[in-house]
Amino acid sequence: MAWNEPGSGKQRDPWKDSGGGGSGPDFDAWLNKLRDGFGRIFGGGGGAGIAVLGILLAWAAWDSVMRINADETGVVLRFGKVARLVQPGLGFKFPRPIETVVAVNTGKTLQTSDQVRMLTKDENIVLVDFYVQYRIGDAQRFLFDVKDPNETLAQAAESAVRSVVGNNDMDTILSGQRNELVVKAREVLQATLEQYQTGLVLLDLNIQNVRPPTEVKDAFDDASRALQDKSRLEEDARAEASRIVPEARGAAAEIRARAEGDKAERIARAQGDAQRFNLVEAQYRAAPEVTRKRLYLETMSEVLRPVAKVIDATGGKNLINLPSPLVPAVSAKSLGTTVVTPETGKAGN
Numbered sequence: 001m002a003w004n005e006p007g008s009g010k011q012r013d014p015w016k017d018s019g020g021g022g023s024g025p026d027f028d029a030w031l032n033k034l035r036d037g038f039g040r041i042f043g044g045g046g047g048a049g050i051a052v053l054g055i056l057l058a059w060a061a062w063d064s065v066m067r068i069n070a071d072e073t074g075v076v077l078r079f080g081k082v083a084r085l086v087q088p089g090l091g092f093k094f095p096r097p098i099e100t101v102v103a104v105n106t107g108k109t110l111q112t113s114d115q116v117r118m119l120t121k122d123e124n125i126v127l128v129d130f131y132v133q134y135r136i137g138d139a140q141r142f143l144f145d146v147k148d149p150n151e152t153l154a155q156a157a158e159s160a161v162r163s164v165v166g167n168n169d170m171d172t173i174l175s176g177q178r179n180e181l182v183v184k185a186r187e188v189l190q191a192t193l194e195q196y197q198t199g200l201v202l203l204d205l206n207i208q209n210v211r212p213p214t215e216v217k218d219a220f221d222d223a224s225r226a227l228q229d230k231s232r233l234e235e236d237a238r239a240e241a242s243r244i245v246p247e248a249r250g251a252a253a254e255i256r257a258r259a260e261g262d263k264a265e266r267i268a269r270a271q272g273d274a275q276r277f278n279l280v281e282a283q284y285r286a287a288p289e290v291t292r293k294r295l296y297l298e299t300m301s302e303v304l305r306p307v308a309k310v311i312d313a314t315g316g317k318n319l320i321n322l323p324s325p326l327v328p329a330v331s332a333k334s335l336g337t338t339v340v341t342p343e344t345g346k347a348g349n
Helices: 027-041 046-063 139-144 149-166 170-174 178-196 214-286 288-304
Strands: 065-068 072-078 081-086 089-092 099-105 110-119 125-136 200-211 309-312 319-322
Touching: 065 072, 065 099, 072 139, 081 139, 099 139, 110 149, 125 149, 149 178, 149 200, 170 178, 170 214, 178 200, 214 288
Parallel strands: none
Antiparallel strands: 065 089, 072 081, 072 099, 110 125, 125 200, 309 319
């Protein structure tokens, strides 16, 4: 029956009327009954029940307040299901068991390291020490998407390092290309973490040490010394090349400059000879006899100038050796020298 029926002509109070038309218990009476009920439940009087109720209410109020630190993220669970994420600071929630909060430290840097034996591309066994630094990026995925995210990361890191080491030979791993291998391992590990949705963020992965097992250490040391000798010889060769190449280039430039000078000189001389020949030809056409005699005398002067001369003025009794520079200064006729004339081609006194 409704509390207020149409046509009844009066308004009825649900807290004072029992619905049957009589005078029912009021609100104070209801509270008294509730207090008495708590008293019977807890085996005491009404005061003890109220105290217990107050304690429960105080605990519920205290449990409804949650505090998340600055480097944490709160995950609120409502009956075990994720309800929301809470940022750092104070907040409120329903008391347990309705809602619980799990604080995940997302600002702390975590680290794991390991040493494993690995097989290189050229079938050599090496011991690899590596470490990984990471942090929690997604609190919800970290808690619920993977059973053990830390162990998953450790296995994924080992798998990434094995993949990179297995695709390269030992010389590459031990040489200066190790940094490139580390970068490749980081990329592989980050892709794996994103694929597994672990909620972890990779900060750093580094290979600290790569060395052979103890059983083959001596052979490895010999190979390492050979690599060092190879590097030293290559450095010496590069230094020698850096010294010799500039000298060779300078010598080549000098030879080219000298050749250019000789070329210019010969061209100029050839051009001069050609011009002189043209001039002589013109003179020869104008006076052939005079030009012929002059050419003969000039030719003989050039031919006989470096040759030592012997002058005989006594019929072979006395010989006078005159150096060639003195011949033009001495009268051949006064010494009785035989002179070959160009006109007759015969010797004359």
